[in-house]
């Protein structure tokens with residue numbers, strides 16, 4: 001993965017492009033979040049997804065009931081056991097999502113130039129003329145000429161399975177729209193997106209709160225994906241809510257930036273959130289097309305500099321029904337990696353797509369190729385400059401570890417950590433080799449019982465580019481003495497060797513505390 005590093009900024013021999021990619025234990029340093037659903041919920045398929053490189057499973061509560069998602073999660077657990085691949089769990093909220101109320105799951109035909117009425121749900125049936133929706137404030141939010149998209153998840157308004165509407169008239173609580181393209185809407189959930197208007201619905205809905213405090217608590221979710229985050233206050237409120245739910249006080253919040261309102265408040269949101277999801281599905285139609293790439297580059301850069309993971313969505317829509325991505329999609333995945341993203345989030349492609357495993361595998365391969373030409377040197381310099389001086393001790397140690405590892409061509413960096421902070425800081429400097437974060441459990445108490453920390457911290461690094469966690473044996477106390485450091489290191493090296501990332505005679509950089517001092521060590525292995 002880190003061998004024969006090319007740079008796009010230097011002339012590339014065309015023939016070198018054709019050299020086959022070396023297979024490696026890790027499909028890619030970039031992480032893949034897969035949404036699990038109808039076509040990806042059996043133990044077999046999930047096992048395939050894990051082996052192909054999925055390290056976070058997303059459960060989207062915009063559809064499906066808790067029992068359905070629970071069954072899927074039990075299957076995920078069985079797959080994790082069978083494959084011995086770790087996987088984190090992400091709960092995705094409904095948030096301020098507008099939905100068509102279509103309980104009968106009727107197929108709807110909409111005809112170009114015809115009209116359709118959006119009306120608050122008063123028990124009416126959805127039809128080609130009238131679409132009942134879950135929100136009574138739409139008529140107050142929109143005006144003549146506004147754009148509204150309706151579709152089953154993949155709406156673009158340019159194909160035949162989703163529709164683009166233009167507001168023609170507002171009649172009391174109803175919104176009369178002109179249909180701009182002929183479409184057949186099928187499926188169990190049609191969402192609406194009203195472009196660049198504020199939707200006066202809470203970011204954490206009552207249903208979300210209910211799901212988080214039952215399903216979320218029961219399953220100790222690692223990540224909360226906060227749909228339609230529009231203000232920093234949304235994240236603060238979610239944090240406050242989680243803080244009262246026992247273990248969920250440790251859950252990381254990923255703010256989904258899905259519209260211009262969230263984009264406008266990006267800096268404040270980033271400060272409050274643990275990570276960002278660039279929800280290009282919604283945002284991509286809220287923004288003028290020519291601006292989408294610019295948001296992506298700016299947002300990913302800000303996340304990188306803050307050392308917080310950035311996850312990009314909606315990359316290979318066409319693979320929902322096809323075995324190969326389009327050229328544009330394949331190029332887009334690579335560019336997301338070159339921009340500095342930590343992860344790629346697959347939605348419909350894995351949730352109801354026909355080829356979930358193949359999709360993960362192809363996306364992983366594209367990411368791995370892009371990582372090879374990522375200009376780490378330039379990135380490193382930019383980051384050091386951005387952080388400025390004086391650096392905190394830990395950040396200085398972390399960046400030095402990365403620099404040393406590159407200089408000596410180490411095959412991995414091994415980082416000891418309990419909170420996960422040190423490992424994340426190393427990943428911030430985007431080393432070209434994997435970082436094994438050895439999470440050392442800490443004994444903690446909640447006044448009622450003793451337990452070990454570490455599991456959350458380990459799984460939460462599964463969304464950070466380049467981090468590969470390993471949970472150390474809880475019999476090794478967090479207090480670092482030379483003897484425990486040595487025995488834990490041996491376990492980590494053995495793990496690295498068994499998985500193929502470390503070979504005899506390799507150099508390894510180690511970041512750990514010895515007594516009170518944080519140190520960076522370089523070791524050269526024997527046979």
Ligand SMILES: Nc1ncnc2c1ncn2[C@@H]1O[C@H](COP(=O)(O)OP(=O)(O)O)[C@@H](O)[C@H]1O
Pocket residue numbers: 394397415416417418419420421422423440477478479480485511512513514518519
């Ligand atoms: N149990 C441990 N044994 C040895 N070194 C450790 C341990 N935990 C953390 N370190 C090292 O201590 C420094 C601080 O790391 P950090 O992740 O912030 O620690 P903590 O988990 O205590 O917050 C880093 O150099 C890290 O590698």
Ligand SMILES: C=C(OP(=O)(O)O)C(=O)O
Pocket residue numbers: 060092227258278279280281282283313314347
């Ligand atoms: C991932 C997205 O959101 P949703 O939860 O609706 O799939 C998106 O808008 O890109």
Ligand SMILES: [K+]
Pocket residue numbers: 060061062092093094227
């Ligand atoms: K959602």
Ligand SMILES: [Mg+2]
Pocket residue numbers: 258279281282
């Ligand atoms: Mg969305």
